[in-house]
Amino acid sequence: DIQMTQSPSSLSASVGDRVTITCRASQSISSYLNWYQQKPGKAPNLLIYAASSLQTGVSSRFSGSGSGTDFTLTISSLQPEDFATYYCQESYTTPRTFGQGTKVEIK
Amino acid sequence: QLQLQESGPGVMNPSETLSLTCSVSGGSFNSYNHYWGWIRQPPGKGLDWIGSMSSSGDTYYNPSLKNRVNISVDTSKNHFSLNLNSVTATDTAIYYCARHTIERSWDGFDDWGQGTLVTVSS
Numbered sequence: 001d002i003q004m005t006q007s008p009s010s011l012s013a014s015v016g017d018r019v020t021i022t023c024r025a026s027q028s029i030s031s032y033l034n035w036y037q038q039k040p041g042k043a044p045n046l047l048i049y050a051a052s053s054l055q056t057g058v059s060s061r062f063s064g065s066g067s068g069t070d071f072t073l074t075i076s077s078l079q080p081e082d083f084a085t086y087y088c089q090e091s092y093t094t095p096r097t098f099g100q101g102t103k104v105e106i107k
Numbered sequence: 108q109l110q111l112q113e114s115g116p117g118v119m120n121p122s123e124t125l126s127l128t129c130s131v132s133g134g135s136f137n138s139y140n141h142y143w144g145w146i147r148q149p150p151g152k153g154l155d156w157i158g159s160m161s162s163s164g165d166t167y168y169n170p171s172l173k174n175r176v177n178i179s180v181d182t183s184k185n186h187f188s189l190n191l192n193s194v195t196a197t198d199t200a201i202y203y204c205a206r207h208t209i210e211r212s213w214d215g216f217d218d219w220g221q222g223t224l225v226t227v228s229s
């Protein structure tokens with residue numbers, strides 16, 4: 001199985017901050033990397049697919065980059081509704097695996 | 108807009124078979140690039156993919172569960188189901204159904220149900 005490791009596991013930030021979350025795969029996954037946002041009590045929501053493509057309806061303050069083994073999710077200016085847990089997920093092979101999550105909290 | 112809704116038992120005993128159904132409305136169920144998948148999340152923990160199936164019967168399972176899991180699709184009713192046998196407390200989780208889009212350039216879960224909590228306890 002491919003292991004997906006996110007860092008940090010949690011972070012505290014203020015409204016307006018630029019936030020970056022990283023995800024590292026245990027082997028190359030090309031650009032088969034997705035990012036999801038999950039708010040408490042809710043299902044995950046797809047933000048970014050294929051490493052850098054913005055899902056329809058998602059704010060342009062979210063962006064993704066990377067290929068191979070190293071990927072980043074960036075929130076350009078953190079908004080109150082962005083406080084949530086973020087997961088990366090590889091789709092290069094079976095089983096599809098998720099990172100352990102990064103919780104973004106209010107400072 | 109596509110909507111998915113899980114239904115299932117809520118609480119069950121160890122060694123029983125978990126059966127969940129996901130009803131799909133508001134979109135096409137038979138597209139060539141749409142699979143229908145299950146993902147679970149133990150309370151307070153991360154996400155684990157269980158498996159996905161296309162409307163034509165093509166199936167992917169997580170090898171860690173493959174011996175206990177079966178996913179089926181009923182195109183006449185626009186729903187798909189998960190059976191997980193011999194459950195234990197470690198199967199306690201929120202179970203989500205999701206549309207799993209598989210394209211040449213990308214592959215991911217782009218619509219989700221709200222999730223249903225299944226608790227395994229004696």
